[in-house]
Amino acid sequence: MIYEVFRQERKGQPYQHAGSIEAANDTFADVYAREQYGRRGESASLWIVARDSVIEIDEFVDELNRNYHRVDGYSLKEKLREARERAGTAAPAADR
């Protein structure tokens, strides 16, 4: 079985994919994951997930090409920068 391992470097931080391991069952996955990603103080916590349990989506239907709905289409920061340039005012220090 293949397991995906996610590690959290410090408490409160998001978990990030660390790699995958091959193990016979959950117990082996536990031991191997500790060995490879956890036991030298490099992780605050690990998530070990059987790859079969991961719901993967890799096809996205956009028949009518309505990509104007996309949330990445409108960068407020960029618009603000442009507006400030037009107005000739610099951004406040905290924004930079």
Add this chain to the structure above:
Amino acid sequence: MNEQEQQLLLQIADDELILGWRDSEWTGIAPLLEEDVAFSSIAQNEIGHARALYELVARARGTTADGLAFDRAPNEYRNSRLVELRLLDWEKTIARHWLYEQADAVRLERLKRSDDPDVAGLAAKIDREEAYHRMHAEMWFERLKDEPRFTAALDELRPLLDEGREEHTAELDELWDEMTVVRRSQPAGTKW
């Protein structure tokens, strides 16, 4: 530290050094890649434990850890016969690993209660790492416990735990030869 305590620590250090050597023979050829990583790491831990124990004894004897580990003759080692055998069968290796970890846990518990704070402290430190080894040994035990080849290996190896530590098999001589050949190739006192 009195002579008796030094002897006990040397026994444990010899066990850990020799077992570390035997376990490391699986590096690169373990049955699974993940197991290769895990078992090689265990082997390295054992040698690290040996080094720390030798250092304690070396301090008491005015010598060095390397001197104790590598400059004695094979018949001066006090390791258990269990750890010196070259076992390139996985079920036997796991049987030895499990038997050893069980016996080692009992011994470490006693050592943790030593009156000598250095010994007790080191035993506690070693035990924290051995906890991983026990977890690893247990998971394999659970997986193999009903396999006839594994139970036969346990039956074959278990008696070795109780055998004396004065006598060794020819396999220790071979291992010693390999283990010390580089050091012996240079005159005594060479700075590495």
